[in-house]
Amino acid sequence: MHRRTFLARAGAAAVAAPWSARLRAAEKSAATDAVSFISRLQPAVVGSGFELPDHWVWCGAPIRGEDGKYHLFASRIPKSVLFHPHWLFMSEIVRAEAATPVGPYRFAEVALPPRGGDFFDARSTHNPHIRKVGDTYLLLYMGTNYDGPTPSRDQPEVWRSPRYLATWARKRIGLATSKSVKGPWQRLDRPLLEPRPGEWDSIATTNPSLCPLPDGSFLLAYKSRRENLGNLQVGVARAPHFTGPWTRQPTPWLFKGKPAHVEDPFLWAEGGRVHALMKDMTGEICGEQFSGVHVTSADGLNWDFDRATLAYSRKLKWNDGVVRQQAFLERPQLLIENGRPTHLFCATAEGLGKDLKDATRTWNTVIPLAT
Numbered sequence: 001m002h003r004r005t006f007l008a009r010a011g012a013a014a015v016a017a018p019w020s021a022r023l024r025a026a027e028k029s030a031a032t033d034a035v036s037f038i039s040r041l042q043p044a045v046v047g048s049g050f051e052l053p054d055h056w057v058w059c060g061a062p063i064r065g066e067d068g069k070y071h072l073f074a075s076r077i078p079k080s081v082l083f084h085p086h087w088l089f090m091s092e093i094v095r096a097e098a099a100t101p102v103g104p105y106r107f108a109e110v111a112l113p114p115r116g117g118d119f120f121d122a123r124s125t126h127n128p129h130i131r132k133v134g135d136t137y138l139l140l141y142m143g144t145n146y147d148g149p150t151p152s153r154d155q156p157e158v159w160r161s162p163r164y165l166a167t168w169a170r171k172r173i174g175l176a177t178s179k180s181v182k183g184p185w186q187r188l189d190r191p192l193l194e195p196r197p198g199e200w201d202s203i204a205t206t207n208p209s210l211c212p213l214p215d216g217s218f219l220l221a222y223k224s225r226r227e228n229l230g231n232l233q234v235g236v237a238r239a240p241h242f243t244g245p246w247t248r249q250p251t252p253w254l255f256k257g258k259p260a261h262v263e264d265p266f267l268w269a270e271g272g273r274v275h276a277l278m279k280d281m282t283g284e285i286c287g288e289q290f291s292g293v294h295v296t297s298a299d300g301l302n303w304d305f306d307r308a309t310l311a312y313s314r315k316l317k318w319n320d321g322v323v324r325q326q327a328f329l330e331r332p333q334l335l336i337e338n339g340r341p342t343h344l345f346c347a348t349a350e351g352l353g354k355d356l357k358d359a360t361r362t363w364n365t366v367i368p369l370a371t
Helices: 003-015 017-026 030-040 083-090 162-169
Strands: 055-064 070-078 092-098 106-112 124-133 136-144 172-178 203-212 218-225 233-239 262-270 273-280 292-297 309-312 315-317 323-325 328-337 340-350 361-368
Touching: 030 309, 055 083, 055 124, 055 340, 070 083, 070 106, 070 124, 083 124, 083 162, 092 124, 106 124, 106 136, 124 203, 136 203, 162 203, 218 262, 233 262, 262 328, 262 340, 273 328, 292 328, 309 328
Parallel strands: 055 328, 055 361, 172 203, 203 262
Antiparallel strands: 055 070, 070 092, 092 106, 124 136, 136 172, 203 218, 218 233, 262 273, 273 292, 292 309, 315 323, 328 340, 340 361
């Protein structure tokens, strides 16, 4: 039977079957894998990562470029407005670079500005995620469009206003490709995934993470929700090529039989399993609200949440010996070299820790991993 015919008939579970069989022959204990990630964490490096004096910095996707330097794709929002909710309306994706993985990273250029016109990413670009497949860099991101003027200090946007909710619902996952980490970037005119009315992912598609698999296919984790202001949910899709077509998992990730309230997925394949990091919105899964979850899967579709563990805590130990409670620590992304994660990059903030509108400082920080 032709492979595409088989995929169409068999559905998401069968999509993973051939690769899953190979994985199980070499897979490790899921319990051992779950414990191992947090045991890799070394103290976060003071002064590492990326920060700008006149912009809020968020996200942060690292990769080593063809020039031997380390490059970080991040989102920035002008400090003339509050970080939240203006990240949704006024973000652009920039590239910074450093000689070492921890940096500090220095601003290099605006890599992916809002595109303008009637495109899905006309007014804001956010959530960068970078991979390299063969000789091609793949920059995934979230783009959105909205009506009316750009917010300003004198006319700021209001969280949960009708325009905020409409703009959130118009978030879509985009893909840009380049032969160089420095661009130029060629964007797809269409989103990788559209929402599905009536399904768990009926409001927006955002927060992408792409995972190349050993058989040449791809997994894509993404965030959505069933209704505006509902719980955030994450699911996965699979495709034979990074542009699709994507076969979606019918349900989002489940914890105790119900959709897990999580966001910010990051996927990678290691040790015969697919791994995921994500932000736990309630703390029900990892034990600490707004901290990180580590979970693994044999096939990338069925996840062992019964063995999910704390991946990282907001009580962050720094290399100056001090433990500090970060108001926020999220958007986990890994620097992967020679098939192994070497550094964890997280967006972080100082402030009251109850809402991002209260953030007083934001930047991306780097946590080395034991190898």
